[in-house]
Amino acid sequence: MAALGDTTRALDAASLRLRIVLGSFAGAIGCMLLVALAVVGVGDSYWITVAISVTTYAAMALGLNVVLGYAGLLDMGYAAFFAIGAYASAILTVNLEWNFFLSIPIAVVVTGLAGIVIGYPTLRLRPDYLAIVTIGFGEVTRTAFNNWDYVGASRGLYPLGVPEIGGLRFDTPEAQLLLAAVLLGLVVALVNRLGVSHIGRGWRAVRDDDFAAEVVGMPTLRLKLGAYIVGGAIGAIAGAIFAARSVAIDPTNFTLFVSVQVLMVVVLGGLGSVRGVLLAAAIFVVLPEILREIQDYRVLVFSLLVIAMVRVRPAGLIAERPTPDRAALPLGALPEPAPAPAATGPAPARRDDARAGEPLLEVRAGEPLLEVRGVTQRFGGLTALQDVTLDVRRGEVLGLIGPNGAGKTTLVNAICGVRRPTAGTVRLDGVDVTGRRPHRIAALGIARTFQSIRLFDQLSVIDNVVAGEYQAGHLGLADAFLRPRRERRHQGEAVGRALALLERLDVRDAALRRPSELSYADRRRVEIARALAGNPKLLILDEPAAGMNPTEKSELVELLERIVAGGTSVLLIEHDMPLVSRVSDRLAVLDQGRLIASGSPETVLADPVVVEAYLGPGAAAGGAR
């Protein structure tokens, strides 16, 4: 065993170099193959069988790692994917006499589709229901195979053919292990690549705070569905590995217990950590083989290990890499942020297509950008907003003030699509956005910060900012693993832009740290940077100055002026009157859900109705307007 460890260490170093030379796919496959060769070299057919078992578990666990580890979705019926993959492959090879290798892509497609069928309806449900629904799907799937005569019902399918390609027959344990290693290498490469891609970042953001992810512009439902499809596809490859070395498959191979074991492997290894999951799969299979005495206690031992792990070391054996970017894009090598065009931040080039043909901003300055018309929001019997009508004009800062509970944040939620207003419309640039999903509205150009800062605490600061321009990349799942160059170039640019933004906000030094390590004011700055990353037309700031000291506040004022100079309009909710009247071109006042005044700061603040709303005891008089 010691020899094996040494070899693994040596191979790790070799594979690192190999990866640089050959790229992640060849590297990962080669790495797995070399490990497999080492096991074959030992020559003990017993350990070869054990190693094949490790690859099966590892492949399944990596698939579940995408769903549970990356995207944070508690899937407790993962064996269903494994079953569908294995059966699809077996049906094609046994019943239709296809070549095993041709059956794999079909199995992958079928299982990916199963991921859509299972995921699409369930992912709309509350996340905590997902666990029970996936258990249900797992059981329904197994029962279906158990009763389906075409696949031999409870007897299962047999004999499974021997995988064969170009005269090469994988009929010995050695050959099967090599085949399994190649397939596992493929899975490792796929999962690694997705992990460092923009989609990996999206998944982690969803896992961290899916509401914030949606509002920031991520299509969270589609991301979750993507995790299901990829997880399903990998389940199919695991199923194929299983089918390749088995004589038969039957429904007992795919019980709830299998799902639970795979879940344990992922939790022990570390959610989102590819290396951790591989290690945990090896331990899970090999440990009971070495310590025969614990065979009987296996489940008990691993249950207790999982409990201990969650309580003591929730990140798992090997914690997930803190920032995918640090590995993919060494920050030291990045050029200093170019003096951003007129300090307006992210080059507007990316939105050129959207803005092409529009007149220059100056020409249209003063025209309404955001039109809120008669927006009413009721919660049961409570009317939080009553017929609110206001405009944010191009190139202005509109200050929205009002006592606590006046409905300011409710109005922002109605604008951003968090809650569809009971009545009324919201238009951006003449386009009706009422009730659209938040990520769509974000993509159309409305960005916001939250009253209580909501950053993705499990992502680095730089990743938080890059997350803000998710939509701008126009990258899809295919880019993530088929066009690494495009993906990497885009990410490099995105990181560059994000750094420039952090520079503008004086938090560049924190780029690689976690948000939770920063001061309140710095976290607020990062949140503003994230909102600006999507290059919005309208920036909504919900009490940005709260908790800032006077120096920080005056820096905020400067920043706001630069943002507006860059062509972004601002809707500013703020309690700090001197600040808000200094930066705002106009003020709007909400009181008890009604707009009671709007106009230039001087006139509004002199308005007796406003004064009464703030200071007078009988604030209800505000409705008189």
Next chain:
Amino acid sequence: MDNLLQTLVGGLTIGCFYALVALGYTMVYGIIRLINFAHGDLVMVAAFAGWLMLDGTAIGNLPAVPALIVAGAVAIAVTVVIQLVLLRVLYRPLIAYPLGFMIVALSVAFALQQTVRLIFGASNRSYPGYGISNDSMEILGIAVNGMDLVVIGLSGVLMLGMLWFTQRTTTGVAMRALAVDHDAARLMGINVRFLIAIAFAVGAAFAAVTGVLSGVYYQRIGFDMGFLLGLKAFTAAVVGGIGNVGGAMVGGLLIGVLEVFVQSYLSGSWSDASIFGVLILVLYLRPRGLLGERVAEST
């Protein structure tokens, strides 16, 4: 027709088991919005605790009623203590970390099963039946088995008690308030920790009653009897409307009747799948359950 009604009675009996376990799920979920996957296995632990009393001590020599009362009381005590220890040591620190909570609860479920398996073995143990099911009673023209009568009667009393508790007692009302808004409830002076403990403890007690009753009903118990029962009971709670005490009862009875009808008239092998099928269907068509859910909104 007689046959149909008889099947219905059998379904209601099993439904009572589901309803009692579902009550435990729904109370806990209503307050902390987390699924305690180990809840079903408490039924199993209680069944074994009761069996130890009946099989291993002099209590087994007593007549049926006192013997079962003592065994039930011991089972309740054991189960409640285990539940509260688990809550204190494992669950409470994880309430703010849902994924961790559910994974730990799942592991606890398997740890309980394996511990019992190691102590008592993997094969089923036989429970004294006291011949209760041999007597039957004519009700509305159908012969109702004595055991069905006992289960339905006792569960009915417990469920009515539960309704009374949540609707009429201060603790019950506080618990419902907690399910609506934690912060407001806390500000009103409600002791959240205490109420969470109450919900866990009452749930465990109901699970214990289910464990002993089902032992006497089936006259056998095994280390793996709880987990699937728990899953189906949770399904019942969701179908009825999670957090809703009445919903758990209605859901439990429905699931029980459905299971028995599928077993009798379609195929035994599809009964579990059909329950989960109904769950999936209900969640798509009526995600808040039949009677509506009562849980805290969260944003």
